[in-house]
Amino acid sequence: MKKLLLALSILALATPVFAQNGYVGLFADGDHSDCDIYLSGGFMPFDLWIWFTHPLGVQAAEYKVVAPAYVILSTVTTNPEISVTLGDVVNGISVAFYGCNVGWAWTQRVSCYLTGAGPGYVLIDKRPEVAAIQLCSCEVGFPIYPATVLNHLAIGQACAIATEESSWGAIKSLF
Numbered sequence: 001m002k003k004l005l006l007a008l009s010i011l012a013l014a015t016p017v018f019a020q021n022g023y024v025g026l027f028a029d030g031d032h033s034d035c036d037i038y039l040s041g042g043f044m045p046f047d048l049w050i051w052f053t054h055p056l057g058v059q060a061a062e063y064k065v066v067a068p069a070y071v072i073l074s075t076v077t078t079n080p081e082i083s084v085t086l087g088d089v090v091n092g093i094s095v096a097f098y099g100c101n102v103g104w105a106w107t108q109r110v111s112c113y114l115t116g117a118g119p120g121y122v123l124i125d126k127r128p129e130v131a132a133i134q135l136c137s138c139e140v141g142f143p144i145y146p147a148t149v150l151n152h153l154a155i156g157q158a159c160a161i162a163t164e165e166s167s168w169g170a171i172k173s174l175f
Contacts, residue, residue, distance in 0.1 A: 022054040022135045024063065025150035026124055032104055035151045035159035039117040048073075048110040048122055048153060050089075054145065057138030058105045060096040061147070062130055065089045066123040070116030071155070077109045092127030100138035118156025124149060 028034045032051045037044075050065070052058045067073055078085055081101065087093040095107050112122075126133050132146035151161050 022052065022058070022137070022145045022147040023150045024050070024052050024061070024124055024133055024135070024147040026065075026122055026153040027051060027151075028153060030106070030109070032106070035161070036154035036157065037114060038156055039114050044114040046112050046114055048112050050107045050110075050124065051104050052101075052107060052135050052147060053104045054135055054137050054147075057100040057102045058097065058135055059100055059138050059142050060094065060136035061107055062092070062094045062127050062134045063089075063147075064092040064125050064127050065110065066125050067112070068116075068118070068120040068122070068155070070114065070118070070120070071122055072113040072115065073110050074113060075111040077111075079106050079108065081105075082107065087127070092129065094127070096136075102138075114155065118154075120155045122153040122155065124152060 025032060026035065027049045028037050028046055030047075030049060032049065037046050048065070050063070052061050065073065073090060076089055078095070079097075081097050081099070082095050083098045084096040085093065086095075089108055089110060093108075097105065124133060133149065134144050135147045136142045136144050151159055154160070
């Protein structure tokens with residue numbers, strides 16, 4: 001019984017530490033597994049998926065997408081689970097889901113066209129009005145946390161996943 005109480009106490013104290021870490025990544029697929037693209041010739045279409053995760057769920061997010069001149073951002077498809085969208089992905093956007101999303105949640109899928117081979121990145125960045133890329137967790141009161149960039153979408157080069165020692169344990173704890 002003492003061991004159970006000790007374990008529960010440690011879990012209760014550790015939860016706020018994990019709650020601080022939210023992540024965002026840009027991917028070329030709906031499974032959030034492919035984070036690089038290569039020009040196969042001409043005016044090449046591809047999809048850009050924006051994914052967020054937080055150990056306690058995702059309720060809302062704020063960000064913008066920055067693309068190099070040789071990437072044309074076209075049609076934006078918003079996740080049907082999003083109830084409110086303010087702004088746009090290029091100038092800065094805020095989105096809120098109808099309910100809590102546990103695990104990875106995509107916010108938008110942007111149809112794009114690649115007109116150059118790179119190398120470069122499609123970046124995710126903060127909205128001009130806020131201090132960081134942000135997400136709102138599903139905790140009581142819906143607190144706002146900065147979202148650590150897990151990866152940008154690499155063009156003409158291999159994708160690099162963030163592996164800083166301080167965040168790696170938190171990333172591994174998500175799986």
